[in-house]
Amino acid sequence: MKRYELVAVTLRQRLESGLYQPGDRLPSIRDPCAEFAVSVSTVQTAYAELEAAGLVAARPKSGYFALARARPGTLPAPSRPAQRPLEVSQWDQVLSLVNQPPEHGCLLLGSGSPDTTGDTLKPLRRSLSRLYRLAGAEYDNYDSLVGSPLLRLQLARLAGASGTVLHEDDIVITSGCQEALSIAIRTLTSPGDVVAVDSPSFYGSMQTLKAQGLKALELPTDPQTGISLEALELALEQWPIKAIQVTPTHNNPLGYTMPDARKRALVALARRFDVAIIEDDVYGDLAYTAPRPRTIKSWDEDGRVLLCSGFSKTLMPSMRLGWIAPGRYRDQVLHMKYVSTGTTAIVPQLAVAEFIESGQYERHLRHVVRSYQRNLNLVLGWIHALFPADTAVSCPQGGFVLWLELTGLDCVRLNDRLVQQGVQVAPGVLFSASGKYRDCLRINFTRADAEVYAGLQRMADEIATMRRELEEQVSG
Amino acid sequence: MKRYELVAVTLRQRLESGLYQPGDRLPSIRDPCAEFAVSVSTVQTAYAELEAAGLVAARPKSGYFALARARPGTLPAPSRPAQRPLEVSQWDQVLSLVNQPPEHGCLLLGSGSPDTTGDTLKPLRRSLSRLYRLAGAEYDNYDSLVGSPLLRLQLARLAGASGTVLHEDDIVITSGCQEALSIAIRTLTSPGDVVAVDSPSFYGSMQTLKAQGLKALELPTDPQTGISLEALELALEQWPIKAIQVTPTHNNPLGYTMPDARKRALVALARRFDVAIIEDDVYGDLAYTAPRPRTIKSWDEDGRVLLCSGFSKTLMPSMRLGWIAPGRYRDQVLHMKYVSTGTTAIVPQLAVAEFIESGQYERHLRHVVRSYQRNLNLVLGWIHALFPADTAVSCPQGGFVLWLELTGLDCVRLNDRLVQQGVQVAPGVLFSASGKYRDCLRINFTRADAEVYAGLQRMADEIATMRRELEEQVSG
Numbered sequence: 046m047k048r049y050e051l052v053a054v055t056l057r058q059r060l061e062s063g064l065y066q067p068g069d070r071l072p073s074i075r076d077p078c079a080e081f082a083v084s085v086s087t088v089q090t091a092y093a094e095l096e097a098a099g100l101v102a103a104r105p106k107s108g109y110f111a112l113a114r115a116r117p118g119t120l121p122a123p124s125r126p127a128q129r130p131l132e133v134s135q136w137d138q139v140l141s142l143v144n145q146p147p148e149h150g151c152l153l154l155g156s157g158s159p160d161t162t163g164d165t166l167k168p169l170r171r172s173l174s175r176l177y178r179l180a181g182a183e184y185d186n187y188d189s190l191v192g193s194p195l196l197r198l199q200l201a202r203l204a205g206a207s208g209t210v211l212h213e214d215d216i217v218i219t220s221g222c223q224e225a226l227s228i229a230i231r232t233l234t235s236p237g238d239v240v241a242v243d244s245p246s247f248y249g250s251m252q253t254l255k256a257q258g259l260k261a262l263e264l265p266t267d268p269q270t271g272i273s274l275e276a277l278e279l280a281l282e283q284w285p286i287k288a289i290q291v292t293p294t295h296n297n298p299l300g301y302t303m304p305d306a307r308k309r310a311l312v313a314l315a316r317r318f319d320v321a322i323i324e325d326d327v328y329g330d331l332a333y334t335a336p337r338p339r340t341i342k343s344w345d346e347d348g349r350v351l352l353c354s355g356f357s358k359t360l361m362p363s364m365r366l367g368w369i370a371p372g373r374y375r376d377q378v379l380h381m382k383y384v385s386t387g388t389t390a391i392v393p394q395l396a397v398a399e400f401i402e403s404g405q406y407e408r409h410l411r412h413v414v415r416s417y418q419r420n421l422n423l424v425l426g427w428i429h430a431l432f433p434a435d436t437a438v439s440c441p442q443g444g445f446v447l448w449l450e451l452t453g454l455d456c457v458r459l460n461d462r463l464v465q466q467g468v469q470v471a472p473g474v475l476f477s478a479s480g481k482y483r484d485c486l487r488i489n490f491t492r493a494d495a496e497v498y499a500g501l502q503r504m505a506d507e508i509a510t511m512r513r514e515l516e517e518q519v520s521g
Numbered sequence: 522m523k524r525y526e527l528v529a530v531t532l533r534q535r536l537e538s539g540l541y542q543p544g545d546r547l548p549s550i551r552d553p554c555a556e557f558a559v560s561v562s563t564v565q566t567a568y569a570e571l572e573a574a575g576l577v578a579a580r581p582k583s584g585y586f587a588l589a590r591a592r593p594g595t596l597p598a599p600s601r602p603a604q605r606p607l608e609v610s611q612w613d614q615v616l617s618l619v620n621q622p623p624e625h626g627c628l629l630l631g632s633g634s635p636d637t638t639g640d641t642l643k644p645l646r647r648s649l650s651r652l653y654r655l656a657g658a659e660y661d662n663y664d665s666l667v668g669s670p671l672l673r674l675q676l677a678r679l680a681g682a683s684g685t686v687l688h689e690d691d692i693v694i695t696s697g698c699q700e701a702l703s704i705a706i707r708t709l710t711s712p713g714d715v716v717a718v719d720s721p722s723f724y725g726s727m728q729t730l731k732a733q734g735l736k737a738l739e740l741p742t743d744p745q746t747g748i749s750l751e752a753l754e755l756a757l758e759q760w761p762i763k764a765i766q767v768t769p770t771h772n773n774p775l776g777y778t779m780p781d782a783r784k785r786a787l788v789a790l791a792r793r794f795d796v797a798i799i800e801d802d803v804y805g806d807l808a809y810t811a812p813r814p815r816t817i818k819s820w821d822e823d824g825r826v827l828l829c830s831g832f833s834k835t836l837m838p839s840m841r842l843g844w845i846a847p848g849r850y851r852d853q854v855l856h857m858k859y860v861s862t863g864t865t866a867i868v869p870q871l872a873v874a875e876f877i878e879s880g881q882y883e884r885h886l887r888h889v890v891r892s893y894q895r896n897l898n899l900v901l902g903w904i905h906a907l908f909p910a911d912t913a914v915s916c917p918q919g920g921f922v923l924w925l926e927l928t929g930l931d932c933v934r935l936n937d938r939l940v941q942q943g944v945q946v947a948p949g950v951l952f953s954a955s956g957k958y959r960d961c962l963r964i965n966f967t968r969a970d971a972e973v974y975a976g977l978q979r980m981a982d983e984i985a986t987m988r989r990e991l992e993e994q995v996s997g
Contacts, residue, residue, distance in 0.1 A: 136856060143859060144666040161661035170654050177649035185637035187838045190620040220696045220841065223863035235734070236712060253860040258711070361661045363867045365696065380612060383619060384729040385861060387699035390869070391839045 048083050052091035055081075060100050065111040071101060073108055097415050099422035112422075121299075121437040121450040123267045126481055128276065130239040130260035130284060133478040138457065139248045142471060152500040155460070155471035157297070159358050159445060160416060160491040165409035169360060172396035184391060190383055192218025192368070193394040199401040200368055206336060207294075207329060208343035209352065215370050217382055218389045221362075222327040222355030225369035227253045228381040229323045229351040230288065232374050234259055238287040241280055243272040245448070245476030245485070247297050247325060250290050254478070261478035262286065268439055268448070271296065271303035274310055281318040288321045294338045295328035298448045298476055298487040300441025302338045312344045319349075321374070326354040327367075328444040330410055333418045337443075348372030356397060358444070359410060364393040417445045420493035427498055431505040433512070445491050448473075454511060456486040462507055468500045524559050528567035531557075536576050541587040547577060549584055573891050575898035597775075597913040597926040599743045602957055604752065606715040606736035606760060609954040614933065615724045618947060628976040631936070631947035633773070635834050635921060636892060636967040641885035645836060648872035660867060666859055668694025668844070669870040675877040676844055682812060683770075683805060684819035685828065691846050693858055694865045698803040698831030698843035703729045704857040705799045705827040706764065708850050710735055714763040717756055719748040721924070721952030721961070723773050723801060726766050730954070737954035738762065744915055744924070747772065747779035750786055757794040764797045770814045771804035774924045774952055774963040776917025778814045788820045795825075797850070802830040803843075804920040806886055809894045813919075824848030832873060834920070835886060840869040893921045896969035903974055907981040909988070921967050924949075930987060932962040938983055944976045 056077070065071060077088045092109050095101045101109045142155060176184065191197070197213035204211040219225040226249060234240065236258030242251065244263035254261050262280055265273040272291055280286060291311070293303040303311070315322050324341045332338060342352040351374060355367025366389070371378035400406050421441060428438060428449070437450035451459075456472045463470060473485030490497075532553070541547060553564045568585055571577045577585045618631060652660065667673070673689035680687040695701040702725060710716065712734030718727065720739035730737050738756055741749040748767055756762060765787070769779040779787070791798050800817045808814060818828040827850060831843025842865070847854035876882050897917060904914060904925070913926035927935075932948045939946060949961030966973075 139859070140666070140855070143663070143864070144855075156662070158658070158662040161656065161658075166656070170656065173653035174650045177653055178646050180637065180642070180646065182634070182637075185837045185839050186632070186634040187619070187833075190616070220862045220866075224861065227860050227862075231732070249860070249863065252856065256707070256857055256860040357663075357863075362663045362864075363661050365862060365864070365866045379616070379620075380728065381732055383615070384703050384725070384732040385700065386696045386703075386841060387725065387833075388619070388838075388841070390696075390841045390866060393866070 048081070049087045049090035049094065052077055052081050052083060052088060053094040056091060056095060057098075057100065060095070060111055067111055069111045070107070071109040071111065097419055099419040119435070119437045120268045120440060121448060121485070123265055123273070124244050124263075124481070125265055126244045126263035126477065127479060128262070128264070128280065130262045131479045133251050133255035133261050135248070135474055135477070135480055136252060136255065138472060138475050139252055142475065150467055151464070152468045152496060154488040154497070154500060155469045156489060157358070157446070158362050158489075158491070159360075160413055161361050163409070163412050163416070165405065165412045166360065168403065168405045169396055169400045172399045173392060176392045176395055188388040188391045188394070190217075190379060190388055192216070192389055193391065193398060195398040196394040197368075199398045203401060203406075204370075207326070208339035209370075210343070211370050215372075215375075217369050217371060217375070217378055218394060219355070219367040219369055219382060220386050220389050221357055221365040222325065222353055222367035223249050224382075224385060225353035225355065225367045226250050226323065226325060228378055228385060229353055229369060229371070229374075230254065230259070230290070231257055232351075232371070232377045232381050233288040233321050233323070239284050241277060241286050241289045242478075243291045243296070245298055245473065245482055246290070247292055248475040250323075250325065251476075251478055263478055263481070266299070267301070268299050269301050270307055271301055272311070274307060274314060277311075278314060281314065281320065286318070286320055288323055289315060290323040290325070291341070292325040292328070293341055294326055295331055295441065295443035297325075297328055297444065298439070298446050298471075300439045300444060300446060300448065302442040305339060308339065308341045309344045312341055312350065315349055316347065322350045324350055324352050326352055327358050329354065330359050331414055331417065331445065332443040333414060342370060342372075345372060348374070351378070359406075359413075360397065360400075364397070365390070366393045366397060414443070417490065420445075420490040421447070423493040424490045424497070424501070427501050431501055433508060446487050446489050448485060448487055450485045451508060452484055453515070454484045454508060456484055459504075459507060459511060460486070462511075463504060466503050466507070468503050470504070524557070525563045525566040525570070528553055528557050528559060528564060529570040532567060532571060533574075533576065536571070536587055543587055545587045546583070547585040547587065573895055575895040595911070595913045596744045596916060597924060597961070599741055599749070600720050600739075600957075601741055602720045602739035602953065603955060604738070604740070604756065606738045607954045609727050609731035609737050611724070611950055611953070611956055612728060612731065614948060614951050615728055618951065626943055627940070628944045628972060630964040630973070630976060631945045632965060633834070633922070634838050634965075634967070635836075636889055637837050639885070639888050639892070641881065641888040642836065644879065644881045645872055645876045648875045649868060652868045652871055664864040664867045664870070666693075666855060666864055668692070668865055669867065669874060671874040672870040675874045679877060679882075680846075683802070684815040685846075686819070687846050691848075691851075693845050693847060693851070693854055694870060695831070695843040695845055695858060696862050696865050697833055697838075697841040698801065698829055699725050700858075700861060701829035701831065701843045701845035702726050702799065702801060704854055704861060705829055705845060705847070705850075706730065706735070706766070707733055708827075708847070708853045708857050709764040709797050709799070715760050717753060717762045717765045718954075719767045719772070721774055721949065721958050722766070723768055724951040726799075726801065727952075727954055739954055739957070742775070743777070744775050745777050746783055747777055748787070750783060750790060753787075754790060757790065757796065762794070762796055764799055765791060766799040766801070767817070768801040768804070769817055770802055771807055771917065771919030773804060773920065774915070774922050774947075776915045776920060776922065776924065778918040781815060784815065784817045785820045788817055788826065791825055792823065798826045800826055800828050802828055803834050805830065806835050807890055807893065807921065808919040809890060818846060821848065824850075827854070835882075835889075836873065836876075840873075841866070842869045842873060890919070893966065896921075896966040897923070899969040900966045900973070900977070903977050907977055909984060922963050922965050924961060924963055926961045927984060928960055929991070930960045930984060932960055935980075935983060935987060936962070938987075939980060942979050942983070944979055946980070
């Protein structure tokens with residue numbers, strides 16, 4: 046740990062312990078210099094960290110002040126879905142979310158797109174631009190089916206950060222993480238099979254179950270520790286489950302990261318019942334603290350975990366670049382990849398390989414993660430200030446999405462009414478096979494500016510209006 | 522028809538009728554001037570056309586001479602596949618063809634990649650390069666599921682050239698034509714179903730049948746008129762066929778175009794038996810004569826034809842850009858597209874839309890088609906000169922692939938031995954569900970230069986060696 050980090054961590058603990066109340070002035074730069082025996086610039090760097098995290102604010106000529114911090118939120122209750130295999134519905138809701146081109150003027154809080162406005166993406170844009178000008182068979186023709194060896198090498202190196210030992214030949218490049226997930230599901234199942242999923246769960250995977258004629262077994266999921274292993278064990282005894290599909294790190298939509306012990310236990314359980322695990326790690330690199338969490342795959346000893354990821358949440362969704370480490374299913378996955386899209390576009394692969402190799406990927410991650418963390422603090426504060434007191438809010442460990450529970454409120458209708466006012470959210474029903482979570486919604490916090498504040502205010506107003514209407518109906 | 526075209530067509534007819542034998546000198550420029558009452562420059566343009574088509578050659582100060590033309594080839598016999606539904610095999614062969622990165626030094630005659638070396642692609646590269654530098658939600662985020670309205674508009678306009686009436690909303694953009702085909706097949710079928718296919722048939726579609734657990738019913742196919750409608754009718758009466766999958770225009774691998782009357786009759790047959798048609802038109806725009814042939818879709822009155830196409834054969838495979846006009850299956854196709862890859866990369870869509878709108882696409886087509894036509898003449902001549910007299914050769918009407926039948930020769934083994942010598946071809950077994958066409962192979966003629974000539978010479982030598990070995994075995 047660097048010196049400034051030690052100072053920042055200590056001061057952060059004091060802030061969180063309540064030693065400084067909102068509005069309190071922090072000690073002048075000189076005090077920590079003496080206390081920690083460090084230079085002025087070290088303390089300045091530490092204060093800048095705290096400022097970036099939204100914990101303190103600098104006022105010209107007055108020093109640093111503690112900010113009003115988000116109250117520790119009420120977490121959503123652990124989910125209790127119907128514990129039997131169900132067909133997946135909700136396509137109409139998903140379609141209306143994913144088939145809208147980003148309209149100018151509409152605040153897309155329901156979108157799953159990351160922040161792409163930073164300068165740290167510029168080297169990637171430059172590479173893409175340069176490589177697309179080049180002519181030659183290696184840029185123009187079909188790529189090899191497995192994908193570029195340059196990118197696979199970089200991915201294998203990156204995997205070390207999540208404790209995952211991968212060789213470049215263990216990786217197959219795909220057209221986005223969605224193709225990786227879709228290939229994994231189609232590799233492991235036949236129509237009529239049952240797949241166990243966390244709940245709420247990513248709608249892209251769930252719709253793949255629908256397209257393949259599968260049934261989803263939604264399992265109780267804790268908003269801090271993930272899928273219930275106890276419920277999973279019972280389900281594995283009771284149903285012929287072909288695969289377990291989870292997003293254990295910076296979960297979409299709940300934001301939690303399964304603790305290591307539970308990840309390890311999940312692998313052991315899968316081994317005991319001889320079931321494959323599909324691990325969606327597409328938000329995995331967006332950790333608020335270093336090192337990033339380990340993957341489930343990192344405890345996989347017999348190749349039963351199919352690790353799926355991509356660059357749509359860390360770089361740009363429009364590139365459609367993802368990958369899969371399919372373990373023992375490599376041959377079948379290669380066949381599925383071939384029939385799905387043939388091969389993957391080459392230039393984005395080469396550009397991202399350059400971006401990683403030059404260190405720009407990690408630089409970009411540091412930049413966006415700091416920004417997401419600051420935005421999270423701000424947005425949590427705004428929600429607590431604006432929303433009803435009984436609003437439950439998730440507590441993300443990484444990524445850029447937040448899950449809200451508004452007991453008794455119809456969030457499909459809320460969204461319909463908000464869209465009229467230029468604000469879009471993702472209704473909770475999207476994240477359930479059977480339309481559960483109707484009183485929940487997902488928003489992103491890729492931005493936290495005046496427009497987002499105004500959008501949240503409009504949401505809060507609409508929530509108040511709908512609750513009033515509801516009360517009038519009940520009393521009338 | 523322009524004046525020079527009239528002159529060129531007339532002279533071409535005279536050449537083809539045998540009025541001028543190889544080596545004969547053509548009339549001097551003045552004669553046609555008088556005969557057709559046109560200017561010297563008009564006749565010069567006409568002669569240049571004939572030269573580009575490989576029919577005549579200019580000798581300095583001596584005028585134009587008729588070239589040795591390819592003998593009218595022996596066509597492969599109409600195919601006679603086993604007329605019952607079969608599971609698809611041959612994945613190992615396909616894998617070894619598609620999983621090789623283009624090795625430097627290996628002559629990839631088996632490849633399905635087009636000629637991308639011409640200057641006419643430069644405006645496209647410039648657009649790609651320019652657009653990838655731009656930042657903004659419309660370039661960075663997920664596209665809408667159906668794809669860019671700009672590209673769909675251009676595709677709807679282009680469709681007019683093939684007599685196909687399409688509105689932009691009738692089109693869904695895909696990651697290459699392979700995704701379009703894969704989506705179409707998965708939309709129409711469930712595991713165990715039977716799909717009727719032309720034979721030989723594109724291995725990408727066939728492997729999709731395998732992945733989906735379907736059976737292929739390979740139908741007798743004529744090397745000039747395509748799938749046998751008589752056999753198809755019998756099959757439709759006998760088997761529960763869910764879809765008919767054909768490549769009726771500039772067929773891969775046979776090169777034929779089904780005559781209009783047969784295309785129309787195919788639609789009528791499909792309607793009578795209430796079966797859908799998957800039409801692969803990916804080579805459709807590469808016609809040697811204008812206007813390009815009509816699609817089957819152009820006779821589709823009730824939306825049962827799913828027209829699949831893309832830009833991998835006309836522009837650059839590496840972009841992975843395709844599309845589907847799914848007719849009455851639009852809703853299911855949209856769902857399949859979503860679960861397959863989410864959305865399609867945006868920038869290639871915008872760049873190709875610009876390329877079409879500016880007229881550069883048609884300009885590029887004219888350039889490559891002229892080159893393919895010239896190459897075809899040259900390569901046919903070389904094959905007739907070098908290969909055994911009993912070699913049967915297809916007679917392509919468009920595109921850039923040629924089908925060879927070498928009676929009794931094991932072309933899988935031939936390819937294995939050729940690869941050792943730096944030449945790769947596509948063995949015929951790839952194009953059959955059941956490994957038929959072992960004595961056939963496909964080569965491309967995107968180039969016709971000294972290296973290709975040397976490659977064909979090596980092939981001819983190897984064929985002679987293998988035939989000799991075979992005779993020795995028989996006699997020994």
